[in-house]
Amino acid sequence: MNNKLIKFLNITGLTWFIPIVKIAAGENPVQQLRQLWLMIGVPFIAFLFFLGLWSFSAARVNTSLGAIPGPVSVWHEAGGLVDEHYAQREKERQYYARQQERIQQAKAEHPDQLPPKVRPFNGKGTYLDQIGTSLMTVFTGFFLATLVAVPLGLLCGMSPTINTAINPLIQIFKPVSPLAWLPIVTLVVSALYVTDNDSWFEKSFLTSAITVTLCSLWPTLINTAVGVSSIDKDLVNVGKVLRLNWSTQINKIILPSAIPFIFTGMRLSLGVGWMVLIAAEMLAQNPGLGKFVWDEFQNGSSNSLGRIMVAVFTIGIIGFILDRVMQSLQNVFSFGR
Numbered sequence: 001m002n003n004k005l006i007k008f009l010n011i012t013g014l015t016w017f018i019p020i021v022k023i024a025a026g027e028n029p030v031q032q033l034r035q036l037w038l039m040i041g042v043p044f045i046a047f048l049f050f051l052g053l054w055s056f057s058a059a060r061v062n063t064s065l066g067a068i069p070g071p072v073s074v075w076h077e078a079g080g081l082v083d084e085h086y087a088q089r090e091k092e093r094q095y096y097a098r099q100q101e102r103i104q105q106a107k108a109e110h111p112d113q114l115p116p117k118v119r120p121f122n123g124k125g126t127y128l129d130q131i132g133t134s135l136m137t138v139f140t141g142f143f144l145a146t147l148v149a150v151p152l153g154l155l156c157g158m159s160p161t162i163n164t165a166i167n168p169l170i171q172i173f174k175p176v177s178p179l180a181w182l183p184i185v186t187l188v189v190s191a192l193y194v195t196d197n198d199s200w201f202e203k204s205f206l207t208s209a210i211t212v213t214l215c216s217l218w219p220t221l222i223n224t225a226v227g228v229s230s231i232d233k234d235l236v237n238v239g240k241v242l243r244l245n246w247s248t249q250i251n252k253i254i255l256p257s258a259i260p261f262i263f264t265g266m267r268l269s270l271g272v273g274w275m276v277l278i279a280a281e282m283l284a285q286n287p288g289l290g291k292f293v294w295d296e297f298q299n300g301s302s303n304s305l306g307r308i309m310v311a312v313f314t315i316g317i318i319g320f321i322l323d324r325v326m327q328s329l330q331n332v333f334s335f336g337r
Contacts, residue, residue: 015039069306074313077306085126092121125287131314134288137205138277141212142270148213149220149269150262154250156221157228157258174218178211178276182283185210204286211280212273219268227261228254263330270326274319289315 019036023029051071058068069077096118103115125133156163189207235253255262281290293311296304 081127140209144213145217149217153221153224156225207284208280208286215276216269216273220265223265227258231257267326
């Protein structure tokens with residue numbers, strides 16, 4: 001049972017719980033406590049040192065928006081953003097409650113007429129709403145990038161001719177900044193996508209998602225091609241001897257062998273996409289974290305700098321969580337290989 005639990009913790013990346021499990025099983029408590037100190041205690045002390053250095057130096061740096069906020073001020077601003085979210089949700093609840101009252105009253109007064117339509121709440125999006133928008137945007141771009149990169153990477157890895165033909169394009173477009181892609185994507189989306197009241201997506205959302213796609217597909221494409229090209233030649237020869245068709249070779253030989261490389265590329269692509277997203281949302285004005293940072297910078301109020309610092313930590317923490325999730329998925333699909 002302990003071995004299965006330790007295996008699960010290794011796969012999910014929760015390795016700091018392993019010493020606790022071993023201590024519970026009675027396995028050399030002194031050694032496990034030392035390991036626990038190295039995995040949790042040392043990083044915790046380092047983080048406390050970082051907070052102390054930040055608090056000491058922040059008040060000594062003055063900007064046009066005031067002094068750099070310390071940890072306490074940033075924590076206070078984070079709490080304020082959460083309170084604003086719940087206050088806005090309460091306003092939304094009251095708004096729909098009033099509408100329902102009017103609809104019921106209209107039905108009672110004029111039962112033979114159609115009741116008035118429910119109008120959507122048009123209140124300002126909260127900080128938590130903007131986090132959700134950014135996550136939806138980055139996953140949309142990441143999904144589109146994976147759909148393009150994996151099949152193309154398989155073709156490049158299986159065919160030296162295709163790889164030779166596409167490699168120059170990869171080397172040209174891979175280092176292009178999202179700030180260069182964004183004007184082109186904006187013009188194309190504006191020309192091809194017309195929005196109305198029934199549109200599923202806003203233009204700003206599509207612009208940000210496609211920009212993320214264009215910047216994040218390259219790691220997955222390159223790693224997939226490398227993974228396919230490095231497959232054991234004996235496996236490929238077995239497929240030829242058995243006269244397997246392409247689909248069977250891909251499903252039975254190529255994908256199982258290359259899956260660790262593919263997930264490594266996807267992990268890198270998601271990290272790149274999350275970094276690209278913030279810049280894309282700033283310029284495309286997609287209502288996510290990037291727009292939040294830009295709006296607070298333009299606002300220039302006394303608490304704007306603290307809110308920007310909250311966004312910085314939010315972006316970093318979410319990026320860390322996304323990386324751990326992809327690492328766990330990579331371990332699941334390649335563990336015991």
